[in-house]
Amino acid sequence: MNKELQVAALQNGTVIDHIPSDKLFTVVSLLDLHHEETNITIGNNFVSKKLGRKGIIKIADRFFSEEEISRLSVVAPNIKLNIIRNYEVVEKKILELPDELKGIVKCNNPKCITNNEPMQTHFHVIDKQVGVLKCHYCEKEQSMENIKLI
Ligand SMILES: [Zn+2]
Incomplete structure (x- = not known):
């Protein structure tokens, strides 16, 4: 087309x-x-x-x-x-993945402070090619494939 x-x-x-x-x-x-x-x-x-x-x-x-x-x-x-x-x-x-994501993705660690306090999530994109995020607060890494949006 x-x-x-x-x-x-x-x-x-x-x-x-x-x-x-x-x-x-x-x-x-x-x-x-x-x-x-x-x-x-x-x-x-x-x-x-x-x-x-x-x-x-x-x-x-x-x-x-x-x-x-x-x-x-x-x-x-x-x-x-x-x-x-x-x-x-x-x-x-x-569109390109930014270096940081704030308030967009949920942390998949149930104990993370962002899941227990009314606050914004914050992730660092540590690998743009493969798509790996790291939580700023609990430092848990998660793959872009399994993210949950807020
Ligand atoms: Zn976290």
Whole structure:
């Protein structure tokens, strides 16, 4: 499918591209798109050379904050965002896992202070390739594959 055609219909908004197909609905719920009242187009299982199958979400009149973007990078690191203004792509972002994650992921150690006190979790991303996080407080490591989002 032609990429230019896919984004052409949007006057202003965001196109989220290169979403692995099995992560599409996680992304939808993560961004809380169920409650958006703007025009949203969701497509899945487009053939992609890189990913095999991918999903695309087009959202009119919606731009995402850095926080929302870092949440996205946790579930699907190589997503691409195209920011559209007046039918033109004015910015492209390729999501990358940040060095630190605050208030996004739960610590999987039940004894961790973050699971027992009303406080924000804080993780250091110690291996971006493999996806390993380390809790700032209890120092327990966990794999990105098994994380629970807050
Ligand atoms: Zn912890």
